[in-house]
Amino acid sequence: MTSQLRTFHRVATLPALRLALFAVLALIACWRPLTKAGGLNDFRDSHLLHSYEDAGARTLTRYGQLPLWNPWSCGGQYALGSPQTRVASPTLLVSAALGARRAEPVLLWAFLVLGMEGFFRYARRRAGSAVGALAAAPLFGLFGFTALSWSIGWLNFAGFLLLPWLLVGTRRAAEGRLSGVVLVAAVFAFLLGFGGTYPVPMGALFVALETGRTLYMLRGRERRLRALWTLGATALFTLGACAYRLWPLVETMLSSPRIMAGSPGNSLETLARMMLQLPARSGFSNPGNFFLVAVALALVPVALVLARRRALYPTALAALCVWMAAGYSAKPSLFAGLRTLPIFSTFRYPERFLLPAGFFIAELAALALAALLVHALRRRTRWAPRVAALACGAVVAGWGVQVHAFSNLTRWAPMVAEPTPTPPEAEQPFAQARGNRWSQGHFLALNRGSIACGEAWPVPMSAMLRGDLPQEEYLEEPTSGTARRVEWTPNRVEVDVTASRPAVLLVNQNWHPGWETSVGEVVSRDGLLAVRLPEGSHRVVLSFLPRSGLGGALVSVLAWAGLGFLAWRQRARPSRPWWGVGALAVGAVPLVAWGALLVTSSEPVARAVPRNADGTPIVVETLPPQARPVGARFDVPMELVAVDVPSAPDAEGLVHMALYWRVTGPVPRTTGIFVHLPGPEGSKRKNSDHVVLGGTFFLRDVPRDVLLRDAFAVSTKDWEAGEWKVLVGLWHAGGNGSRIEARGADGRPLPESRVEAGAFAVPPKTAR
Known part of the structure; x- marks a missing residue:
């Protein structure tokens, strides 16, 4: 028993061995996605969401531009302001290098490894055992919903695997470590860029709870005061680091709010089946899409008995998450109360709280294993070594079951079969098409935009958009002159116009206040992009330069520059603490700059026309x-x-x-x-x-x-x-x-x- 524990301890404490183990487990779990890399997922949501990533990768590689405007979707929309796009994330570089479809399973594998490593670092500190943390890490990292998310095109939800990194960073920041501030700011900024409509607000909720837990555990007035200083600086720097994406999102949501109505609910029996029933190899109606191997739940009572004090917090949080996952079926409904808050009002599916529930159950499993191993090493009873060995063996066997369930869930993806797994590319000038919201994966290959919009928020779309125009740029009054396209890119359109009298140039895309022109004045013609021009011959250059995107990027650069300054100062003067009034002042600079940009610059708002489901005005x-x-x-x-x-x-x-x-x-x-x-x-x-x-x-x-x-x-x-x-x-x-x-x-x-x-x-x- 002792030699085996030493072997496990060696694997757990050596990063290279530990990461190799996680990499192999992740490779086995997502083997099918990797073998299908590059294929077209024919699920309707995948068509829509993948087209965003494809558009971003094409904008970067083919046109050498940042993906600010997406002309291929909904008649043109602000890419940074669309909540479900992940084009503002560094992962876009992977999509650009490998191709958007080939990159998805590679990113899935990377997230699995990151999730297991993050959980290990979190649980080792909480459980006090590297072996216990190592054993429980795959239970969380290979949680079933991540596989389902890939299968239906919701790769954004892989961001949940970064939750332990947020909590690790929060703890480090409370201890006065600048690395904790950097970690929290970086993870939140990454998640926002990755389209974390659920991971970001849920992560913020659990970061707030972790903050309270950490402050409670700290002893001494001085330590708590220091923690408050550093946590305040963390909040300021995080807001600044997220501004590049947060500003466009807030701007979009205020102009076109994302409404999620209904009173969804789940019985405890339904929730149990979601988590415990082994998913079949196919079928979206199968309830095992949040599968967590039963051995994790079996260890919860052990943790409550042997590690009672440490187990209280994760037990309470797991119970609260299950209560939240019950939605409106629970009386009273904690989920209904949460939805009254502005940040959480867009939540639609309460069962997604099973994800953090699984995280805290995995923490309890790590605590239970740690307590059993301590009893075994101290040999307090004759049966302790055998029970500890049995528990460790059951958890390792559980890895196999968890991997099997994960693999089954990846088979739910309806991949297009050979010999044409991807749409054929067609080199032709860009034009809008009437489109189909659930077949957009085919439109980008044809360089066609879809004016059928399947978004979950009311995209401001012009009723004048057409999919049958002989040319996309034309004069409002044909008799007033001529218009000829010179060059077209997603963020920049060049048109030669000859006008015999003052005229209006129409572009078959949605108007947005971020569009600017080299000649004349950009205006909205019933939501259509237009330029009011004087008489004469003009080379009209339309450029998309959104205030929120460019200004937000400037604010984020200032935030990271401030963190770099504090790191330099700490290294230059290690005897002096980096936290305090000075750190808060440095963290406030980006936010002051943000406020100044808001006050000194203004632009109109692109609002969606409120309509009923049948298209009639409200x-x-x-x-x-x-x-x-x-x-x-x-x-x-x-x-x-x-x-x-x-x-x-x-x-x-x-x-x-x-x-x-x-x-x-x-x-x-x-x-x-x-x-x-x-x-x-x-x-x-x-x-x-x-x-x-x-x-x-x-x-x-x-x-x-x-x-x-x-x-x-x-x-x-x-x-x-x-x-x-x-x-x-x-x-x-x-x-x-x-x-x-x-x-x-x-x-x-x-x-x-x-x-x-x-x-x-x-x-x-x-x-x-």
Whole structure:
């Protein structure tokens, strides 16, 4: 037993051996992705998200430009401001060198190694055992959801594997080490650039909790005061380091908020199956997509018994994560409370909190193994060495099960088969096409932009975009002159224009305030990029120079320069501490510069036109003739002005309804619209409840004192024939579920606080 422990200890403490072990495990786990490198993943989300990386790599390698503007997606969008792009990450260099598709499995392998190494460094300090940390590291690093993320094109979620590095950096910073500040700032900046819509805010949450844990464990007023100084400097430098990406993201989200509605929930049984059921080799409905080998959970009671004090924090955090993962199914719902905070309001899937739950369960496994090994070495009981050996053997065997599950999940990727695993390239001038949001992987190879947009946030898109133009740059009035493309690149377009009178040059891409021109004035023509020109012959050069991207990069450079200055100062004067008022002042310089840029420079905002799912505008001037006035008022400042319910489904069995609302004051965040559809006797009531108006606004955020059209449809496929009523009202969807009192136009309370909006008749199936 002692010789075996020495061998494990040697492997754990020698970085070269440890990293070699992690590299081999990662290689086996992602062998299939590596063998399929370069192939096209035909899953719809992969088409969309991979096209962003492909666009960034092409911009860098073919045009020698930074990927600021992406003309191939949604009619043109700000690449740095799109939350799910990872073109602002250093990993883009790997995509540029290998090709975007070949780079993905290589990056997956690298993240697995980084995740296991980061967990080892974190758990060794917490468990006090290199062997325990080594044994538990693959349990976290090979967590199932990372494999699933690759299979469906969500490589951004591999950023969760950097969570232990954030916590290690937080602890180091609290101890007064400048390397901790650098680590936290670097990881957050990397995650933002990598498109971490979930890893970044969740990482910030656990960094805040780790900060509290570390401050609690420190003893002595002086140590805690120093920790506060260094943690304050960490926050300042992290904000500055992230500005290059944070500024564009905030700008985009304020102009076009990303709405994630609904009340998702999971039972404990469902969560258990997600984590413990071995995933099949194929099938997206299989619940094992968060697989964590059961031996990790089996060691949790051991940690609570033998390492009770150290186990309390990870046990509490694991329990909180599971509570969060239950979503709205838990009563009360911790997830619902979290979504009321601005940073977390865009969270859609609560089960993703199983990822940090798995992290803390793996920490408990490391604690349990460390405690068992201590008992074995001290030989407090005769059975201690055997139990420790059995536990270590079970965990090592668990590596194999975890690798097998990971490999199964990578097989869920629907890779295009030979002999044409990738779309053929076509050398032709760029032009927009009508496109298909779920087939964008084919469009870039053809040098075609897709004006069908599948983003999860309302991209500002012009209704004037066309996919059938003979040329992409043209004059608004053809008789005013001629326009001829000279050169086209993603961030720069050159056009020769001869105008017999003042004219407007139109470019078949979306307008953004970052576009500038060498001649005339850049304007928006119903959201289309345009340049107002004087009479004469001109070489018009359009350049995309976004204030937030360039200014944010300057702020980030200042932040890293400040960290470099503190490192130089510490090396030059090692006897003097680097922290204190001076460090905070240096950290504040980039933020002051950021504020100065905001104050001294201004530009208009590209806003998306709020529309319903059917493309109709949400804000309307007047009621249509077929709308029936209602005039119902509620105990919140809202009025149901009118309703439009057809008498029967259309030829496809769809019932298209519209509710016309007016909001005159602040509405509680919990308010939602319920639409109940009771049918013939014996049928089950249908619902079309929603908390977001037109898929765009929460009710508290809708425009005030205007007429709002809430259009939606229900499918009556397989519904029983007969009359179905439409009952409408308001309720506290995110609160206690109670209805909000309603009154009719005459001021009298309405029965059950609901409005009878109309009825429609579903014909017998034979008659359809």
